[in-house]
Amino acid sequence: MSIATTHPAEHHGEHHPSGILRWLTTTNHKDIGTMYLTFALIMFFVGGIMILAVRAELFSPGLQLMKPEFFNQLIGVHALVMIFAALMPAATGFANWQLPLMIGAPDMALPRLNNWGFWLLPPAAILLTLPFTLALFGIGDGAIATGWTFYAPLSVQGGIGVDFAIFAVHILGVSSIMGSINIIVTIFNLRAPGMTMMKLPLFAWGWLITAFLLIATIPVLAGAVTMLLTDRHFGTHFFDAAGGGDPILFQHLFWFFGHPEVYILLLPVWGLMPHVLSTFSRKPTYGYKAQVYSFIAIGVLSVIVWAHHFFTVGMPVPALIYFMFSTMSISLPLAVLFFCWVATMWRGAMSFETPMLFAQGFIVLFGMAGLTGLVLADVAADAQYHHSYFVVAHFHYALFAGGIMGVMTGVYYWLPKWTGHMYSETLGKWHFWLTVVSFNLTFIPQFFLGLAGMPRRIPDYALQFSEFNAISTVGAFILGLSQLLFAYNIWRCVKGGPKAEGRVWEGAEGLEWELPSPPPHHSWETQPVVK
Amino acid sequence: MEATLTPAEMARRQAAARRTAWALGAAALALYLIGFLIQR
Amino acid sequence: MKVFARHLRRLPPWLLALPAICRADYSWNFPEPVTPIARDTLKIHNEFMLIITALFVVVFAIMIYSMVKHRKSIGHQPAKFTGPKGGLQWFWAIFPFGILLFIDFILMGIPAVHAIIDMEDTKTKADMVLKVTGMQWKWQYEYPDSGVKFISTMSTPREQIGNAEQKGEHYLLEVDNPVVLPVGKKVRVLLTSTDVIHTWWVPQFGVKRDAIPGFLRETWVKIEKPGIYRGQCAELCGKDHGFMPVVVHAVPETEYLAWLDKKKTESAAAAGAADRTWSKDELIAHGKPVYEKNCAVCHQADGKGIPNAFPALSGSKLCNSEWLSKDGKLIPDSHVDRVMNGKANTAMQAFKGTLSDTDIAAVITYERNSFGNTMGDMIQPAQIKALR
Numbered sequence: 001m002s003i004a005t006t007h008p009a010e011h012h013g014e015h016h017p018s019g020i021l022r023w024l025t026t027t028n029h030k031d032i033g034t035m036y037l038t039f040a041l042i043m044f045f046v047g048g049i050m051i052l053a054v055r056a057e058l059f060s061p062g063l064q065l066m067k068p069e070f071f072n073q074l075i076g077v078h079a080l081v082m083i084f085a086a087l088m089p090a091a092t093g094f095a096n097w098q099l100p101l102m103i104g105a106p107d108m109a110l111p112r113l114n115n116w117g118f119w120l121l122p123p124a125a126i127l128l129t130l131p132f133t134l135a136l137f138g139i140g141d142g143a144i145a146t147g148w149t150f151y152a153p154l155s156v157q158g159g160i161g162v163d164f165a166i167f168a169v170h171i172l173g174v175s176s177i178m179g180s181i182n183i184i185v186t187i188f189n190l191r192a193p194g195m196t197m198m199k200l201p202l203f204a205w206g207w208l209i210t211a212f213l214l215i216a217t218i219p220v221l222a223g224a225v226t227m228l229l230t231d232r233h234f235g236t237h238f239f240d241a242a243g244g245g246d247p248i249l250f251q252h253l254f255w256f257f258g259h260p261e262v263y264i265l266l267l268p269v270w271g272l273m274p275h276v277l278s279t280f281s282r283k284p285t286y287g288y289k290a291q292v293y294s295f296i297a298i299g300v301l302s303v304i305v306w307a308h309h310f311f312t313v314g315m316p317v318p319a320l321i322y323f324m325f326s327t328m329s330i331s332l333p334l335a336v337l338f339f340c341w342v343a344t345m346w347r348g349a350m351s352f353e354t355p356m357l358f359a360q361g362f363i364v365l366f367g368m369a370g371l372t373g374l375v376l377a378d379v380a381a382d383a384q385y386h387h388s389y390f391v392v393a394h395f396h397y398a399l400f401a402g403g404i405m406g407v408m409t410g411v412y413y414w415l416p417k418w419t420g421h422m423y424s425e426t427l428g429k430w431h432f433w434l435t436v437v438s439f440n441l442t443f444i445p446q447f448f449l450g451l452a453g454m455p456r457r458i459p460d461y462a463l464q465f466s467e468f469n470a471i472s473t474v475g476a477f478i479l480g481l482s483q484l485l486f487a488y489n490i491w492r493c494v495k496g497g498p499k500a501e502g503r504v505w506e507g508a509e510g511l512e513w514e515l516p517s518p519p520p521h522h523s524w525e526t527q528p529v530v531k
Numbered sequence: 532m533e534a535t536l537t538p539a540e541m542a543r544r545q546a547a548a549r550r551t552a553w554a555l556g557a558a559a560l561a562l563y564l565i566g567f568l569i570q571r
Numbered sequence: 572m573k574v575f576a577r578h579l580r581r582l583p584p585w586l587l588a589l590p591a592i593c594r595a596d597y598s599w600n601f602p603e604p605v606t607p608i609a610r611d612t613l614k615i616h617n618e619f620m621l622i623i624t625a626l627f628v629v630v631f632a633i634m635i636y637s638m639v640k641h642r643k644s645i646g647h648q649p650a651k652f653t654g655p656k657g658g659l660q661w662f663w664a665i666f667p668f669g670i671l672l673f674i675d676f677i678l679m680g681i682p683a684v685h686a687i688i689d690m691e692d693t694k695t696k697a698d699m700v701l702k703v704t705g706m707q708w709k710w711q712y713e714y715p716d717s718g719v720k721f722i723s724t725m726s727t728p729r730e731q732i733g734n735a736e737q738k739g740e741h742y743l744l745e746v747d748n749p750v751v752l753p754v755g756k757k758v759r760v761l762l763t764s765t766d767v768i769h770t771w772w773v774p775q776f777g778v779k780r781d782a783i784p785g786f787l788r789e790t791w792v793k794i795e796k797p798g799i800y801r802g803q804c805a806e807l808c809g810k811d812h813g814f815m816p817v818v819v820h821a822v823p824e825t826e827y828l829a830w831l832d833k834k835k836t837e838s839a840a841a842a843g844a845a846d847r848t849w850s851k852d853e854l855i856a857h858g859k860p861v862y863e864k865n866c867a868v869c870h871q872a873d874g875k876g877i878p879n880a881f882p883a884l885s886g887s888k889l890c891n892s893e894w895l896s897k898d899g900k901l902i903p904d905s906h907v908d909r910v911m912n913g914k915a916n917t918a919m920q921a922f923k924g925t926l927s928d929t930d931i932a933a934v935i936t937y938e939r940n941s942f943g944n945t946m947g948d949m950i951q952p953a954q955i956k957a958l959r
Binding site: 113180 | 536544545547548549551552555556558559560562563566567
């Protein structure tokens with residue numbers, strides 16, 4: 001790899017291991033960022049293959065390929081993998097690579113903690129997927145089959161797959177908390193002289209809020225799944241009415257984490273967007289302060305809206321009304337962000353390289369996510385949407401068009417900085433168009449399926465849902481195959497390509513663009529001074 | 532303004548970072564444990 | 572460029588010439604509403620969708636205009652502003668914010684509050700009560716005022732699901748015993764569950780409510796038009812979550828009362844059957860269909876279960892050992908105990924609340940004399956009745 005190559009002579013006689021040992025013991029933020037991103041890419045394909053199997057089953061009515069029990073495992077593990085093993089590690093990879101470069105620091109504040117945070121991930125991924133293999137050998141009945149939401153009492157009933165998932169979630173949670181702590185203390189303490197908080201790049205602000213949300217909410221998730229574990233094996237009755245408990249307590253605890261989680265997945269991307277838009281519009285970011293305050297507002301609001309995920313559970317009228325209004329109020333700071341994104345482009349001098357295409361695709365498609373989210377918040381209509389394919393479509397617009405396409409934006413934007421080579425712009429554009437068209441082909445029919453009355457998480461469906469399911473499956477396969485272009489483009493770029501300058505993009509502003517591409521081993525050996 | 536940070540300044544910042552890190556970790560642990568200690 | 576996303580709503584026709592078993596019948600909105608709540612919901616949905624479509628179109632028209640006019644390749648020079656300057660610009664910045672505030676909290680918010688209060692008002696002027704119990708993987712319906720109680724199971728044959736037979740018109744949306752309700756009467760629907768959370772959903776009623784074990788939840792319907800209305804369970808509840816439909820026949824009140832009478836007679840007869848003495852062959856013959864409907868889904872038709880998931884009954888210790896102690900008490904964890912009281916923390920539910928004395932006695936007798944089990948004994952419905 002040409003990323004962060006080392007020469008002993010440059011490091012005053014330090015010895016750096018090579019091969020596997022290098023990657024196992026590295027405390028360098030660029031190496032660790034690379035590992036997070038590589039892991040995320042692999043898990044993205046793992047989660048993708050799972051859901052292609054699901055979509056293949058859903059191509060036509062009837063059960064053709066798998067038993068319902070297996071179907072239930074695939075959908076839940078798909079979500080857990082995509083959220084915890086693909087999106088979050090990718091965002092963490094960005095943070096690791098970019099934060100020290102952007103704030104003028106030589107590395108993260110706690111380099112060893114950084115290494116541990118990463119290396120917890122592969123064992124967790126194995127724990128999550130191992131039950132599939134064990135079942136092949138007659139041990140247990142497969143992976144977790146309750147959906148990624150683990151609702152009790154179904155999860156109390158489930159087989160060993162649930163226990164494996166509980167342990168995986170604990171480990172993933174610890175890794176996230178470690179990463180978050182590192183990010184917060186790095187941003188607070190290692191900014192170059194002259195970089196006040198209100199000069200902090202927006203990407204760093206986005207991650208700062210994300211890190212606080214993680215620290216506040218992951219312990220609640222961990223608590224909920226620990227209580228689930230003890231209900232399963234140690235005779236407690238937290239979620240069992242017969243024992244004096246309440247199944248709905250689980251939903252409250254889970255979604256207290258679960259709602260902020262979606263902003264945890266999105267805030268890093270919202271922090272990235274202004275950078276990309278400004279660069280390719282050749283215009284300064286519009287509304288820096290407004291965006292900072294919006295991030296903070298969204299972070300705070302995100303923790304007080306959780307019950308909108310279970311409006312049909314039978315909660316008192318005042319609760320329904322409160323959660324509806326609090327949820328809708330998130331649309332306000334979010335609207336500020338959209339306004340600032342469009343205002344950054346307005347009267348700029350735009351060019352449409354791949355990162356810009358992805359950023360603009362993100363704005364449009366994530367806009368659809370936000371708007372359908374507003375509609376879902378309306379309790380009066382939600383009874384029809386809840387747990388139907390309308391919700392499935394909404395959150396894929398949020399998490400794929402928002403999260404994943406946001407990650408793709410960042411990869412195309414920063415890959416030349418990390419590797420020192422330009423990626424293939426032609427392949428990039430093909431990837432973009434194939435992705436956007438097939439993504440819409442996959443998920444627009446799902447909105448209509450939900451309106452027509454198709455519930456979620458069913459392996460087979462009534463005949464009136466056939467057409468849209470078939471179309472959705474075709475879209476999904478094209479979407480999946482298109483990502484091979486992405487992986488190939490990345491691989492090719494890592495290996496070589498036209499040389500990339502320090503300032504890769506003509507309109508790029510920020511400390512990271514003042515370093516060579518790729519940056520030297522210790523990034524900023526001499527701190528820059530920020531005016 | 533200093534052109535570079537002196538090693539002493541870096542060390543001070545790192546120590547501050549470590550203190551904050553321990554505090555945040557303790558906060559996370561406290562949140563986790565609080566749930567088990569609150570009785571209905 | 573981004574108009575692509577919008578044009579995809581008109582899908583090319585060739586995409587629809589797909590598998591022959593598909594029916595050319597697709598829809599773009601909620602199915603026809605037949606209750607006041609469903610009509611309210613549809614109206615709110617249509618309004619809100621219109622609003623968000625308008626917002627989408629306006630914002631992206633502005634963005635697309637910018638992408639066309641403000642590009643480097645036609646020589647546009649970039650501006651340098653970073654925020655609103657002057658009154659007019661501040662107005663353009665605050666104005667969208669204000670519109671959204673108005674839409675959220677006033678335009679859509681106030682009608683929503685009225686609709687919610689109406690939706691949750693289950694008790695005012697209710698004419699009757701229907702109790703719905705969710706269980707893995709069927710619904711039990713009870714008319715508490717009349718003592719009528721029955722289980723409603725999906726009636727689509729497994730051969731259709733396995734693609735061995737042509738699928739019927741109401742594939743996956745048909746049951747053996749549908750709910751019957753009178754048109755024009757406000758029905759208070761109470762919901763609970765015996766095992767895990769299920770959700771009762773009938774789209775044309777606009778009603779979706781969770782059925783939670785150990786708790787009672789409520790909703791209401793007032794069906795305005797006679798007809799057959801179909802829905803499904805909407806909360807993942809295990810392997811057959813997709814196979815427990817809801818079917819409601821809404822009929823004029825006189826027809827409803829006649830049906831209710833008939834059901835009352837039937838259940839009286841079934842209860843009476845519990846008092847007589849049955850022969851072993853009678854019990855086994857009666858027990859086989861009960862097994863196939865209620866037990867085979869997990870324990871399988873051949874009694875061999877699914878390894879690590881559902882235990883085998885064939886050759887099992889439970890089915891081949893005593894269930895009554897010497898002094899006439901039920902042995903804990905014995906065959907009868909298990910069927911009547913279920914097993915905590917597993918999918919084995921307690922059937923004492925859902926199967927009749929006769930059904931329980933028959934199915935246990937069947938199990939003890941089938942799948943290679945040769946206990947040879949039998950159990951009378953009256954014995955089950957005594958154990959309650």
